[in-house]
Amino acid sequence: MTETNRKLLAFIDASPTAWHACANFSARLLAEGYTELKETEIWKLRAGGKYFVCRNGSSLIAFRLPEEPFSGFLMMAAHTDSPAFKLRGRPDAPSAGVYTRLSVERYGSMLCAPWLDRPLAVAGRVTVRENGKIVTKLVNIRRDLALIPNLAIHMDRTANDGKKYDIKTDMLPLFGSEKAMGRMEQIAAEAAGVAEEDLISTDLYLYPRTPGVVFGADGEFIAAPRLDDLQCAFGCFEGFLAAEAGKNAPLLCVFDNEEVGSTTKQGANSDFLADALWRICEALGREFYTSVAASFMASADNAHAVHPNHPEFADSQDRPVMNGGIVIKHHANQKYTTDAVTEAVFAEICRRAGVPVQHYSNRADLRGGTTLGNISTAHVSVDSVDIGLAQLAMHSCFETAGSADTDYLIRAARAYYESGFRRSAEGIEL
Numbered sequence: 197m198t199e200t201n202r203k204l205l206a207f208i209d210a211s212p213t214a215w216h217a218c219a220n221f222s223a224r225l226l227a228e229g230y231t232e233l234k235e236t237e238i239w240k241l242r243a244g245g246k247y248f249v250c251r252n253g254s255s256l257i258a259f260r261l262p263e264e265p266f267s268g269f270l271m272m273a274a275h276t277d278s279p280a281f282k283l284r285g286r287p288d289a290p291s292a293g294v295y296t297r298l299s300v301e302r303y304g305s306m307l308c309a310p311w312l313d314r315p316l317a318v319a320g321r322v323t324v325r326e327n328g329k330i331v332t333k334l335v336n337i338r339r340d341l342a343l344i345p346n347l348a349i350h351m352d353r354t355a356n357d358g359k360k361y362d363i364k365t366d367m368l369p370l371f372g373s374e375k376a377m378g379r380m381e382q383i384a385a386e387a388a389g390v391a392e393e394d395l396i397s398t399d400l401y402l403y404p405r406t407p408g409v410v411f412g413a414d415g416e417f418i419a420a421p422r423l424d425d426l427q428c429a430f431g432c433f434e435g436f437l438a439a440e441a442g443k444n445a446p447l448l449c450v451f452d453n454e455e456v457g458s459t460t461k462q463g464a465n466s467d468f469l470a471d472a473l474w475r476i477c478e479a480l481g482r483e484f485y486t487s488v489a490a491s492f493m494a495s496a497d498n499a500h501a502v503h504p505n506h507p508e509f510a511d512s513q514d515r516p517v518m519n520g521g522i523v524i525k526h527h528a529n530q531k532y533t534t535d536a537v538t539e540a541v542f543a544e545i546c547r548r549a550g551v552p553v554q555h556y557s558n559r560a561d562l563r564g565g566t567t568l569g570n571i572s573t574a575h576v577s578v579d580s581v582d583i584g585l586a587q588l589a590m591h592s593c594f595e596t597a598g599s600a601d602t603d604y605l606i607r608a609a610r611a612y613y614e615s616g617f618r619r620s621a622e623g624i625e626l
Contacts, residue, residue, distance in 0.1 A: 283402070316343060
């Protein structure tokens with residue numbers, strides 16, 4: 197296993213929820229000498245400074261300010277959330293008079309079948325009473341707490357003929373015997389280090405306990421939970437930290453709630469990025485609109501690789517493969533923000549960095565998803581390109597990607613941040 201994949205899988209294992217991913221990024225930034233800013237305070241910034249700010253504990257923006265005057269911002273965006281099952285406020289549900297199940301609802305659009313018959317743990321955040329205040333704490337209950345059992349083939353002879361899953365019936369996890377009623381709150385309180393009566397509310401999610409692996413005849417692939425989009429978030433973050441000073445201000449955004457449309461205060465469809473850019477410009481005495489006009493964004497969210505068993509679902513020409521490098525995404529109706537200009541900019545940066553590039557378009561008769569790019573640029577109107585890394589089983593609880601591709605993204609991100617991007621009347625300089 198390469199050092200990059202070891203670090204990636206360790207990061208994913210330590211980031212079962214968006215809050216944990218953000219906390220892990222924050223800890224690394226602090227260790228690298230970055231200063232944490234608060235949205236409730238006036239920002240005092242200086243040339244050469246390194247900063248980051250969090251919102252909701254699940255979204256983060258980090259940036260560096262060059263010592264010399266700079267043109268604009270070079271931005272990359274990824275997301276911290278993945279589809280999962282969220283525990284309801286009253287999580288325990290009796291069943292058949294002898295069992296206790298967990299009451300859950302679906303977060304995001306997911307493949308349900310892979311969640312069955314897997315040991316599941318619980319993680320998220322809780323609010324507690326502490327010293328007369330309401331305090332938020334992260335919890336990660338690394339235990340095999342629950343499992344969603346399949347129905348035996350003898351009782352459903354059509355199970356292999358296609359299955360429609362009823363979330364309220366088929367996907368409720370088995371938690372214990374009838375004696376386990378009420379235990380989830382007790383376990384969560386213990387994990388938070390408080391008495392059960394001091395536990396006020398929870399945002400808790402199930403996650404699979406299966407650790408990530410490298411596999412294949414020659415270790416060509418990685419498989420892990422939450423590769424969409426922690427693989428891109430990790431790669432962009434590492435490239436951001438590694439980049440030397442360029443002619444622009446490097447900025448990294450990792451947003452929460454992409455999987456449910458981004459329409460939250462911490463999502464890409466909020467004012468988080470626009471506010472941060474405004475406050476940076478205000479603190480430096482810069483003009484906001486001209487700074488934004490001189491900026492660029494790369495939206496990084498994983499892409500669909502051509503499937504080994506179902507190549508018919510891929511476009512006949514744009515068929516990304518795992519380990520094929522950066523995927524540039526295209527869509528005529530702007531589900532992806534890439535156009536001829538932004539494609540040329542990012543492809544040229546990758547060419548100079550020796551990073552291979554491939555292209556993705558949805559098969560013309562199939563509808564694809566949306567990304568952070570067009571949502572973010574509705575608030576901060578900049579040139580933008582949509583990129584990703586090729587993967588299989590997107591929105592499964594265990595996904596597959598290429599073992600070489602994270603390194604490609606780190607190299608591309610570093611080259612991007614170090615580039616001399618500047619738009620002029622004569623064209624674009626890199």
